Amino acid sequence: MTDVFALWRWQYLWNDRMVFIKGLWTTIIIAAGGLMLALLLGFTFGLMATSRNKIAKSFARVYLEIFRNIPLTLQVLFIYYSFIYSGVKISPTIVGIMALGLCIGALISEIVRGGIEAIPKGQYEATAAQGLTTLQTMRIVVLPQMIKIIMPPLATQLAVLVLNTCVLQMIAGNDLMYVTSNWVANGTLSYGPAYLVCGLLFFAVCYPITSMARRQERLHLGTRR
């Protein structure tokens, strides 16, 4: 056991620290890009899911069911090989952003739909009685109230997004998980320190996000009567 964590292994890891820092950076880039895409898709399809237009509604439904009922790993492979076979050279980072964006976007669309439906009907009646258009109602009355409700689950999804960059190791994504495994396999098999550090790095990124979500949730519950 002591040999797994032998001092020289730590030294070795320290020398190659840039590998891990780069991996972490790639993971953060993918997560940030994925989040942008996921928010865009999530709000678009979440709004569609609550619209009275039947076509928009079923479209949103199909999107949701596809991406929340198929493993993320398969989605990644599907996107990756679709590009490969159609002869387009694509960076794994872009694939990661697309796959995570699409998948988390589906989950966020559910959160957004729930948030919109949590706004009481009376709010819409009040704005209609004051002559606000649908768009004005959304912007001024629904969204500001909804944001408070959906912030905690959104933050949770952000953490999920960061953690799920792991699936990119399937396609050599240069993400933190991939570079860690790679470093272990190509070098001295110092998997003890390597996986420990990898885990700590993930924790260091995600813990602040999830604990902020928790605090917000409590705050939110606290201010409601």
Place this chain on the structure above:
Amino acid sequence: MIKLIDVNKSYGDLHVLKNVNIEVKEGEKLVIIGPSGSGKSTTIRCMNFLEKPTSGEVWINGERLTDKNKTRLVRDNIGMVFQQFNLYPHMTILKNLTMAPVLHRLMTKEEAQEVAYHYLDLVGLRAKADAYPNMLSGGQQQRVAIARALCMKSKILLFDEPTSALDPEMVQEVLDVMIKLSKENITMVTVTHEMGFAREVADRIIFMDDGRILEEGTPDEFFNHTKNERTKAFLSKIL
């Protein structure tokens, strides 16, 4: 001011309004009463198209209300006060009052605030301008909701059971505000179970039952001289 012509409303198979005809004159105080489920809310909500009639016409100020013009026509002519207040919980009281008038460019922000304080004075809540709705009692919230409707400077105000969600001790403070309003030249249509209020304020009372108008008349005719058996039965239960 408001005209409902042969208005029918169905929810699926449920026929809730049956050929309702109402004309409300400028400045008139109309009170609609009737048993629960008789279609009072549906009737008043057809007047600003919160509910769209299945058939029939609604005219506001000489213009026929349609899906196309409802946003403008409602904005320019009609305010509404709801049973559940429906204040905007994420805005201060002052913001609740000024949001729509400023958004619609009826006034500048400064003018809107001046108007808001004027009506907050009227309902006795100037001190609460910076509070949020959930810090107020039900009666206070409803008085704010009335002030909010007044800030739009609408000539018509609709009230759908404005005191029904209130604790008994708060009913009077809201009714007092409404009685004060009734002295102004505003057109008021009120659905209520408060018979004292109806007697004191109404120019005309409409009694609805089962989606129809069964009787209409002055408070005196209605309360003291009705010959309609349904009305008598209703009054004996409620008075």
